[in-house]
Amino acid sequence: MIKVQDLCKVFRTDEVETIALDKVSFEVNDGEFVAIMGPSGCGKSTLLNILGLLDNPTSGQYWLGDKEVAGLKENERTAIRKGRVGFVFQSFNLIDELNVEENIALPLAYLGIPKAERKAKVEEVMRRMNIAHRAKHFPHQLSGGQQQRVAIARAVVFGPKLILADEPTGNLDSKNGAEVMSLLTELNQEGTTIVMVTHNEHDAQLAHRVVRLFDGKVVDDGNA
Numbered sequence: 001m002i003k004v005q006d007l008c009k010v011f012r013t014d015e016v017e018t019i020a021l022d023k024v025s026f027e028v029n030d031g032e033f034v035a036i037m038g039p040s041g042c043g044k045s046t047l048l049n050i051l052g053l054l055d056n057p058t059s060g061q062y063w064l065g066d067k068e069v070a071g072l073k074e075n076e077r078t079a080i081r082k083g084r085v086g087f088v089f090q091s092f093n094l095i096d097e098l099n100v101e102e103n104i105a106l107p108l109a110y111l112g113i114p115k116a117e118r119k120a121k122v123e124e125v126m127r128r129m130n131i132a133h134r135a136k137h138f139p140h141q142l143s144g145g146q147q148q149r150v151a152i153a154r155a156v157v158f159g160p161k162l163i164l165a166d167e168p169t170g171n172l173d174s175k176n177g178a179e180v181m182s183l184l185t186e187l188n189q190e191g192t193t194i195v196m197v198t199h200n201e202h203d204a205q206l207a208h209r210v211v212r213l214f215d216g217k218v219v220d221d222g223n224a
Contacts, residue, residue, distance in 0.1 A: 001162065001193055002028040002051060007060035007070075009046050009216075020046040021057065022216040028195060030161075033188040034222070035204035036197045038213035044197040045166055047213070051195060052085055052164045053077040064162075083111050086155030088184075090167035092147040094139040094154075101126065101135045104153045111158060125153045129183065145176030152183055156192070163187065165196040169203055181206055 009021040020043045028034050036044050049055040050062065053069060056077075062070040069080060086107075087093075094103050101122050108118040126132040129149045139147055148168065155163055165184065169177035181203050188194050196207065204210045209222030 001030045001032075001065060002195070003061075003063040004051075005061040007047070007050065007057045007062060009043070009050065009055075010058045019216050021050075023060070024213070024216070024218050026211055026218055026221045028193060030193055031188070031191055032209075033185070033194045033207045034196070035207035035210045036195065036213060037199070037201075037204055037210055040199075042213045043216040044213055048164050048166050048195065048197050052087060053081040083107075083158055084160055084162065086158070086160040086163045088148070088151055088155050088163060088165040088168045090170035092139070092144075092151045092171075094147055094150060096139055099136050099138050100131060100142070100150050103139070103150055104157050107154060107158045113158075121157055122153075125157045129153045143176070144172050145179060148172060148176065148180050149183070152180065156187060160192070162193045162195070165194065165198075167197055167199065169198070169200060177203070 005025050007021050007024040008019070011018045011020055024047060036047065038044055050057050056072070057070050060070060061068060064080065067080065069077065072080070104122045104125060105118050108121060113121070123132070126135055129152060131146060131149050131153065134142060134146060142150065163184070168184065169180050172180060184194055184196070185206055196203070198204050211218060211222050212220040
């Protein structure tokens with residue numbers, strides 16, 4: 001499903017050139033749960049942004065399914081990402097002015113799903129994430145764990161084949177972190193491919209394998 005070959009990302013300013021990714025190559029198969037680990041500044045989030053088609057690599061190749069997507073324009077990337085990739089971020093990224101069900105319904109509205117179908121899908125995912133009783137609440141009225149459950153609900157409500165998670169338990173205590181990991185594991189067992197950036201060794205052990213980055217390079221792709 002995902003294959004990257006010799007992926008490089010260089011950030012340039014007038015004075016400085018920073019190599020964030022240096023010839024990164026690995027594959028993720030359909031239905032796999034892969035963790036990406038490494039010290040701060042090693043390129044993990046940069047890699048996730050490229051995998052999620054939020055950014056292009058400077059050079060190298062990236063296949064998503066059977067399509068080479070490394071050199072696409074922004075509107076082409078958006079068209080491929082739409083309905084296919086769900087994101088979960090450390091900081092939840094909920095919209096403060098929208099309540100829980102409105103936040104979750106956003107991707108469905110974006111995809112043009114009819115209102116009645118949107119309502120049914122949102123109600124189903126809220127039940128599943130155990131947040132139906134919070135449907136009319138706003139993000140500031142929720143705990144961190146509840147906000148992350150809303151964020152996961154929003155990421156999965158349209159049935160993406162791929163979920164990209166950037167430090168999904170980073171702002172949570174251990175109990176809520178464990179619940180979030182349990183939800184991600186369950187989604188993976190149902191067939192969703194998950195790529196997760198994490199600092200947490202315990203969370204990483206729940207993945208099928210761990211890809212380790214150091215200074216923008218893959219030092220271990222987790223294949224024995």
